[in-house]
Amino acid sequence: MNEIKNTIDRILKATSNINQEVEIALISNSRSKTKIIENMEIQYSDENEFFTDEEYSEILDGIQTSEFYVHAFFNEINFMSDILNKKFNIENKIVYNLARNGKKPGKKSLIPSFCDLITVPYTGSNAFVISLCRAKYTYSKYLEAHGIPIPKSWIYIGQNKWLNDSKPTIGTQIIVKSMSESASIGMDNNSINTFNKNSLDFLENIFINRKEALFVQEFISGFECEVPLIISDKVHTMSPVGISINNNPNLSTEILTYERSFEDDYNFYNLSEVINKKQCLFIQELSAKIGKIIGLQNYGRIDFRIDNFGNPYLIDIASTPYTTKHSSFAFAFENLCIPYNEIYSTIIGMTYLRYKNLLNSL
Template identity: 30%
Template sequence: MIFYVALADAQRLIERFQSTAGTITVAIVANIKEALDYEEEYPEAALATEYFSEYEIRHIVNAFQEIGAYVKIYTGEDSFMRSVLDGEFGKLPRKNRMVYNSAQSGTGPGRKSLIPAFCQLHGIPVCNSNPYVTGLARHKYHVASLLTAHGLPACPSWYYLGNGRWMLGRTPPEDVLLIAKAAYESASIGLTDDNVGRLSPVFLAALDHKIRILRQPVIVQRFIEGFEVEVPVFEHAGAQPLGVVSITLDGQKDLGRRFLDFDVVNRDGYGFSASDHLEADLRTRLARDAASVFDLLEVSGVGRVDFRVTPDGAHYVTDVATSPHLVQHSSFAWLFRSAGLPDSHALALLAAVNARRFGWI
């Protein structure tokens, strides 16, 4: 389902940006797969699945240049921070400079907050959410707990610390099908078939192994059989959903017990589709709840809220992205493309929303 009113608002915002883009530089801070030395890795899960390929970087640069912005690329956090500290960043052309960060070098919690925090310290406008929100959204259990406390449909969740220890002694029922995910990761890092099962010594042994190799706890959630959808959201007089996009595997919308594991995500082995198979009222509720999550977590610019939906229409938030992918293989780009607009408008919207937030348009 595409919300054409929201897309029209997005288009008008992009057009306003284009009228002043000649004054704007976009500095991209990114990890690039082909430029990494892979010194810091997990033994059984490549961090590079979170990073951009050179092809994707070219697409991002072209999208910003098409709307008239000047673009500068920094590979990794170190190169950008050195540029700021030695004064090179301040000499970039055009008076209005914004930073678009996707870099998250290293492992563990909070690593995607480094550039937003550094930019905040130095008074540099950044397209991402603030450091606190960026770090918070990467802690899946904390997000689920906040949503539950505010009456939003979070997936029932427990927090496993390893070696038989559960946060506050809370354990899931033995008769419920469960899925375990790395607490601080995205892009399905560490997610394989043995992450799904019922509470048992065998299942806990598998989770203990995951915790050892990923060096972090896991969030254990009720496994929701059925559909998976993404709701892209942008900031426009509050949170504005763009549409409800279904995820497909082998062309099928009803995933049943299938899910986006590490292998599928790493090779972009999933697709996007309209959600017309869902009742209109359900699509409205998904959009409304996605907007509420965006507002509750105080996400800035653009974001995405992911759900699993049962065949009878119950829906549960499974993930929140404060820096969602906006490249060609993304639900943002799919929505624009499906409306007959260039998929590069997904990145143009990011620039336009933030230029307005900074008072430049």
């Protein structure tokens, strides 16, 4: 814990005056402020991926409390258009990228790709890494080849067919997920099923409803945790943050459904309260390894299910994790006795140092 706190302190000290040098272009999607653009056919994200007004205010206040001037954009197209039409000067700007609008794979890579093209600094990972972190089956197989423990995974492609003719064995408890969505989109209590001769009807109904292939994964009953990452010249991990539902740390067969995620109907706790310290350190080591292999930059989050024997299994990677006050990031910073607003000054500071090629000087 001291290592990560010292790293954050060094970042903040090294960048304490950059608010006098740079301004922030905050690109985010809000449930009330991201409006339909007239005469344009745009597929908008599910609202669960958009920030509430309260969440947006927390982010904005967090950045402004660190005395950065903020230019707010609520639509990726407006941001790009203002730059291309010279309505917005990009000089001395850092883009704080929280954009995630759209329904297609790769949607979150638009702003990083655009910023790289015009050489503007931005928070978070590059376009390739952000897209990879949405491709659950792809990164699962990639990381599996590197020895990362991952639940068995399959792809159902409709009409009783499976990718590579590979499917679960009878009796396997499975969970059905979207191929690329986050924020628990498409997840409910019916997403978990014991694979049997009737499961194909169950899967086909979901396939027809979603009109896309299904990511089917072995379900791990037990605990769930999130590991926030701060990434300078190497990956630094915070202590694992457990997820509880109805104040129960052992989720057993419970999951973060779409409804629970939408309503923030879950809580956080220190995983070390229920899992021994040695295993928590192993989870942190795994998280650092995953972050390095995937190539995450700036910050991120690694999520695990942990079975009742204490064995962790990777279930998700967040390249731009939530940092609102109801988040594992905020919980972890509070545990370190670091003010909430310094989440944002840390992320901005690392971005500044990365673009100045000064990260290895920390």
